[in-house]
Amino acid sequence: MTARREPAVPVAPGSVPGLGHVPALLRDPLGFLGSLSHLGGVVQIRLGPRVVCVVTDATLVHTLLVALAHDCPRGAVQSTLKTAFGDGLLMSEGQAHRNRRRTIQPVFGPDRMAAYVPVMQQVAEERVGRWQAGQPLDVAKEMNHLALEIVTRALFGARLEEEATLAFHRALPDMVKGQIVQSLYPHPAFARVPLPVNRRFDAAVRVLNRVVDQAVGSTGGQAAADGTLTALLRGAVDPVSGLPLTEADVRSEAITMFGAGTETVSSTLTWLIQELLDHPEAAARVLAELDEQLEPDADLTPEALDRLTYTRSVAQEVLRLHTPNAFLMRTATKQVELGPYTVPAGTELLYSLTALHRDPALYPDPLRFDPERGQPGSAAGVGRHAFLPFGAGKHKCIGEAFAWAELAVAAATILRRWRLSPIPGERAREVVWTAVQAQGLQIRIEPRTDDRRPALPALAALSAPAGVGLVVPAGPVVPVGAAEVSR
Structure with a gap:
């Protein structure tokens, strides 16, 4: 009897030596991530020396977030915030x-x-x-x-005082930019290098903490x-x-x-x-x-x-x-199965809800604004696994x-x-x-x-x-x- 042969995870084309797919991701994040779905439900990309698997299939994203939530805790994007703000609901895992x-x-x-x-x-x-x-x-x-x-x-x-509101508004973009840049670093130690993006991120974190302290206090x-x-x-x-x-x-x-x-x-x-x-x-x-x-x-x-x-x-x-969520990450703590694909322990997994919701296989003419899509009985309606704005x-x-x-x-x-x-x-x-x-x-x-x-x-x-x-x-x-x- 012949054993079932599992498909290999396809590799995205266009990798740049030393940088991988970082230039494509930074140049047009949603366009690049959206282009991967035709290659497979899970596609391998490189972020510098790091190998990351992008989950593009709606059912597999749902599996990752629900059935595999324990084995695939949150990854590099959220870890940046955990370092800045502590182990709160957004960053914690497991029993905590x-x-x-x-x-x-x-x-x-x-x-x-x-x-x-x-x-x-x-x-x-x-x-x-x-x-x-x-x-x-x-x-x-x-x-x-x-x-x-x-x-x-x-x-x-x-x-909040008006000045605190204005400070929060000014600081938030620097925090968001720093979050994505630090999540793409080849090693977490780069976040401690006094680069301009890191300094702006640290300053934004201080501002946001002061604003929150004003509200909490x-x-x-x-x-x-x-x-x-x-x-x-x-x-x-x-x-x-x-x-x-x-x-x-x-x-x-x-x-x-x-x-x-x-x-x-x-x-x-x-x-x-x-x-x-x-x-x-x-x-x-x-x-x-x-x-x-x-x-x-x-x-x-x-x-x-x-x-x-x-x-x-x-x-x-x-x-x-x-x-709103352009992309988020998970990390496999053990070998897991995502549909027909076997994902080794230690693999970083990336998914984009924005790209998922613009997949033409799920939403015909996906960039067209059509409030009728979600109406009961609509021909444009899709399954619940294909609409996950809140995860x-x-x-x-x-x-x-x-x-x-x-x-x-x-x-x-x-x-x-x-x-x-x-x-x-x-x-x-x-x-x-x-x-x-x-x-x-x-x-x-x-x-x-x-x-x-x-x-x-x-x-x-x-x-x-x-x-x-x-x-x-x-x-x-x-x-x-x-x-x-x-x-």
């Missing part, structure tokens, strides 16, 4: 991760969302209420400030019953030692929530606005739904947000097309429900208050590090009229050239079903 996740989970429970949504709405209304009609608006900067303030107020019950005297994350952490005990969490533990979890809850959400909101500018018919339909489902000046609730089914579909498509398995984003609510609240608050207009030549551009950032979008805003319905034709002309108007025919907006989101 399970213990910390159980400690934090109540903060994101369904019962807490009813308390968070009004805070989100208040913050959003305060922030957008300071915008000036007719003045250019830097969307990425405003969305970053909005997301940071929501996290600070909702999760920590604190307020301002809630230090509150009781654990008040529901803030800081109070919960300060009232928790380590299940093994029985001792309270240290201040370093509290800071580590705080920086995790600040980083994960700000950069990804602000980028998604920026892309959401860009896509609505580019697709006035979708913008008109979102606005019609907001006007139909939400009472003027009424407080938002989780139940009200659940009625915004088309708005949810738009946000889902934005997350598919502009998934999967034990490391799936703990704040998924919080993020969905934040996106809906921000969109509803902005669009019901302001009419958005593009500035010719100004649009969001993709800047890819470990996250896919949106930079460069400038818009002008004008207040909506008190009579909400006549505002729809103007909104439909969002992306028309100056002097050209697009008219939306009168008639009812056809309702759509609720979006099916990966759970």
Whole structure:
């Protein structure tokens, strides 16, 4: 009987002597990673002297994150943050991760969302209420400030000074750039060399720690019953030692929530606005739904947000097309099987959720913005393994429900208050590090009229050239079903 012969892991072409595929990865990260799927479900590349296997198949990525989560813990990208911020939820593994996740989970429970949504709405209304009609608006900067303030107020019950907010906004890009560069070093010791990128990374880490200390310190005297994350952490005990969490533990979890809850959400909101500018018919339909489902000046609730089914579909498509995680890594601690491929112990594994969500084998015409893709019964619908914006398995984003609510609240608050207009030549551009950032979008805003319905034709002309108007025919907006989101 002939033994089954396992296929060899294919090797990507174009390796440069001494550098491997680093030039291609830095020149066009998403294009390079997306080009590998036709070679196989697992493809070998070189990062300098390091051999890395890129997992390109959606089912195999899901297997890596779920079935192989114990045998393939997080790798070089997250290790950079662990060195900077400690062993928090984002960086921990094994029993330590399970213990910390159980400690934090109540903060994101369904019962807490009813308390968070009004805070989100208040913050959003305060922030957008300071915008000036007719003045250019830097969307990425405003969305970053909005997301940071929501996290600070909702999760920590604190307020940051404006200078701290600005410092956080300035420091975050240097931290993200440093994270990816250090993850590509041939040896971790290179992170200690006083290169400019390392110095900027270290300075950014110091700034972010100061900002977090301001938020955490301002809630230090509150009781654990008040529901803030800081109070919960300060009232928790380590299940093994029985001792309270240290201040370093509290800071580590705080920086995790600040980083994960700000950069990804602000980028998604920026892309959401860009896509609505580019697709006035979708913008008109979102606005019609907001006007139909939400009472003027009424407080938002989780139940009200659940009625915004088309708005949810738009946000889902934005997350598919502009998934914030450009790439992440895992390391095989033992020999594992990924489909037909055998991966030796010690192998570094890289995957890109952004590239996965743009795979034409999963999403026909993948760069086309189409909110109908996720609708039940749609021919464009795909399996749950092919839509993983929040990851999967034990490391799936703990704040998924919080993020969905934040996106809906921000969109509803902005669009019901302001009419958005593009500035010719100004649009969001993709800047890819470990996250896919949106930079460069400038818009002008004008207040909506008190009579909400006549505002729809103007909104439909969002992306028309100056002097050209697009008219939306009168008639009812056809309702759509609720979006099916990966759970």
